[in-house]
Amino acid sequence: MRVSDDEMISKDCTDSPLMDESNCGGSASGGVVLKKGPWTSAEDAILVDYVRKHGEGNWNAVQKHSGLFRCGKSCRLRWANHLRPHLKKGAITPEEERLIAELHAKMGNKWARMAAHLPGRTDNEIKNYWNTRIKRCQRGGFPLYPPEVCLQALQESEQNRNSSGDRGQHDLLQANSYEIPDVIFDSLKTNQGVLPYVPELPDISTSSILMKGLGSSQYYGFVPSVVHRQKRLRESATSYSGYDGSARNEPPPFDQIPDDSYDNITSQSFGLSFRCDPDPITKNLLPFGGNQGSHSLLNGNFSASKPATTVGVKLELPSLQYPETDFSSWGSSSPPALLESVDAFIQSPPLSGTDCLSPRNSGLLDALLHEAKALSAKNHVSDKTSNSSTTPPTPGDVTHGYSLDTSKTKWKEYGESTSPLGNSAASIFSERTPVSENSLDENPPAETFPGSIMMSEAVEQKTWALDGEKKETAAQLDFSRPDALLGSCWLGQSVTYVKDRGGVTTDADADAAAALGDDDSHNNDYKPHMGAGTALNQGWGFGSCAWNNMPPVCQMSELP
DNA sequence: AAGGGTGGCAACCGCCTCCAC
DNA sequence: TGTGGAGGCGGTTGCCACCCT
Numbered sequence: 343m344r345v346s347d348d349e350m351i352s353k354d355c356t357d358s359p360l361m362d363e364s365n366c367g368g369s370a371s372g373g374v375v376l377k378k379g380p381w382t383s384a385e386d387a388i389l390v391d392y393v394r395k396h397g398e399g400n401w402n403a404v405q406k407h408s409g410l411f412r413c414g415k416s417c418r419l420r421w422a423n424h425l426r427p428h429l430k431k432g433a434i435t436p437e438e439e440r441l442i443a444e445l446h447a448k449m450g451n452k453w454a455r456m457a458a459h460l461p462g463r464t465d466n467e468i469k470n471y472w473n474t475r476i477k478r479c480q481r482g483g484f485p486l487y488p489p490e491v492c493l494q495a496l497q498e499s500e501q502n503r504n505s506s507g508d509r510g511q512h513d514l515l516q517a518n519s520y521e522i523p524d525v526i527f528d529s530l531k532t533n534q535g536v537l538p539y540v541p542e543l544p545d546i547s548t549s550s551i552l553m554k555g556l557g558s559s560q561y562y563g564f565v566p567s568v569v570h571r572q573k574r575l576r577e578s579a580t581s582y583s584g585y586d587g588s589a590r591n592e593p594p595p596f597d598q599i600p601d602d603s604y605d606n607i608t609s610q611s612f613g614l615s616f617r618c619d620p621d622p623i624t625k626n627l628l629p630f631g632g633n634q635g636s637h638s639l640l641n642g643n644f645s646a647s648k649p650a651t652t653v654g655v656k657l658e659l660p661s662l663q664y665p666e667t668d669f670s671s672w673g674s675s676s677p678p679a680l681l682e683s684v685d686a687f688i689q690s691p692p693l694s695g696t697d698c699l700s701p702r703n704s705g706l707l708d709a710l711l712h713e714a715k716a717l718s719a720k721n722h723v724s725d726k727t728s729n730s731s732t733t734p735p736t737p738g739d740v741t742h743g744y745s746l747d748t749s750k751t752k753w754k755e756y757g758e759s760t761s762p763l764g765n766s767a768a769s770i771f772s773e774r775t776p777v778s779e780n781s782l783d784e785n786p787p788a789e790t791f792p793g794s795i796m797m798s799e800a801v802e803q804k805t806w807a808l809d810g811e812k813k814e815t816a817a818q819l820d821f822s823r824p825d826a827l828l829g830s831c832w833l834g835q836s837v838t839y840v841k842d843r844g845g846v847t848t849d850a851d852a853d854a855a856a857a858l859g860d861d862d863s864h865n866n867d868y869k870p871h872m873g874a875g876t877a878l879n880q881g882w883g884f885g886s887c888a889w890n891n892m893p894p895v896c897q898m899s900e901l902p
Numbered sequence: 903a904a905g906g907g908t909g910g911c912a913a914c915c916g917c918c919t920c921c922a923c
Numbered sequence: 924t925g926t927g928g929a930g931g932c933g934g935t936t937g938c939c940a941c942c943c944t
Contacts, residue, residue: 380912380938402929418930419913454932469933470911477909 377411381420385410389417390425423464430462434471442468443487444494 377385392408398421401414410417423429434442438460445456453465453472460468 378914451933465932474909
């Protein structure tokens with residue numbers, strides 16, 4: 343595997359394992375050039391000996407007292423990550439994988455805190471594992487979290503909501519210790535590259551979790567086309583290795599999937615309700631995750647280490663940024679307080695001559711408008727070609743008439759009082775603090791702001807959809823409301839049904855729905871289909887979805 | 903067999919927080 | 924109260940081995 347420490351010695355620091363600037367990089371510190379790079383076994387021995395004598399801490403003294411030419415930070419890291427007793431080496435076990443996923447769902451990128459729950463594992467180890475994992479999930483087209491984690495988070499969120507009551511804003515403002523989970527920002531990252539404006543953030547915990555679990559990944563959109571199919575197949579087979587080995591979560595073997603349905607399936611894995619239109623003309627109009635580099639997701643890609651696309655999206659969070667954005671177009675005359683306090687950095691959306699991106703590099707809004715056009719065209723085509731188009735438009739049918747303008751209008755209508763444009767940053771981030779941190783965290787239970795009412799409704803929608811007893815209410819769901827879309831969507835797979843139009847509906851779909859408690863998911867006539875909700879999940883609901891029309895197949899009126 | 907791509911890992915960097923002075 | 928050092932944390936980079944074409 344890796345070269346041994348002894349080999350490192352010979353390779354890196356032949357003459358002196360402690361100091362050999364000819365081979366090792368170094369930095370001057372107080373006249374002493376400190377060594378950098380891989381540690382040697384000799385250095386390890388010195389450090390271990392030092393710690394044994396003096397204990398941990400005071401790392402800067404190590405160099406002074408031990409003759410080790412390493413900075414204190416380097417010593418601390420080396421000790422913590424490799425030399426500390428009781429470190430667990432070796433591959434992450436399935437149990438640990440599950441725990442990490444669960445912890446990450448609750449904590450976000452709090453590696454150190456996660457490590458505290460994984461004895462013997464270091465934050466660096468967990469971080470590396472996770473970063474690798476999300477790459478794998480991205481390439482394999484799988485959700486970042488296993489369904490059971492999503493479900494658990496959902497249940498916990500429900501409990502949390504029920505127990506948190508209706509404490510008002512005042513309490514929340516006083517209890518300023520709530521935590522903003524990283525998952526929020528991660529979700530924001532996903533979108534910021536596309537949308538200069540992030541509307542009201544709904545249920546922080548559950549939605550963000552489910553967005554990942556059912557629809558999107560934390561950092562990445564879906565970039566299937568850039569990965570060789572065979573590669574994807576291989577990785578797909580291993581992506582869920584950690585989830586108790588159950589085949590439940592695994593998609594059907596790809597070699598059993600017709601080519602023309604492959605993209606469909608993978609799209610659904612990422613919450614896309616668009617069926618891949620075999621028509622090469624309309625294919626280019628795929629709004630999300632399309633092979634042509636649809637920038638909705640590509641632009642939202644956020645790599646932990648390297649940009650996934652040629653267009654960098656450097657986002658420093660927690661922060662939102664809205665460069666050169668006409669905020670008045672969003673229904674507010676001035677940027678909200680939140681926007682003034684953040685310092686994110688967004689570059690222009692990616693441009694490509696081959697996809698449906700804006701032909702003009704004139705800014706995010708243009709790109710959005712252009713994409714909306716493309717979506718409208720796509721929807722139009724879908725309406726003509728899809729059997730389901732026989733269903734007349736209904737208020738809840740997002741297939742029709744959901745344009746960007748509509749979005750804006752609706753947002754104005756509903757969002758004046760509750761949108762972030764009118765809310766404080768706190769209201770945005772504090773709707774729901776992390777899913778019941780329970781014993782894991784000291785965070786107080788979530789509080790509720792007035793603006794959270796919308797999300798509560800969304801949760802209710804989910805609830806009755808799962809119960810299957812209030813179907814009629816489903817038809818009343820107003821998908822034109824961005825919040826409603828967002829709220830309902832993170833249930834996309836189980837809530838939204840479409841009549842099977844003969845297309846491929848994967849077992850993964852059904853399983854995902856079943857995992858969320860819907861026993862009818864295997865119904866012959868109705869297949870769970872990731873609809874508006876999960877499409878929204880692709881990019882926090884607003885970035886690449888809500889503002890860019892809704893998928894054409896979410897028809898709540900067809901709920902079984 | 904060679905070259906490129908990718909995964910896994912170790913280590914570094916920069917920022918932040920805490921705390922002593 | 925301000926300031927600087929130490930430690931902690933998360934993000935990023937670089938290297939190496941492995942795999943695939």
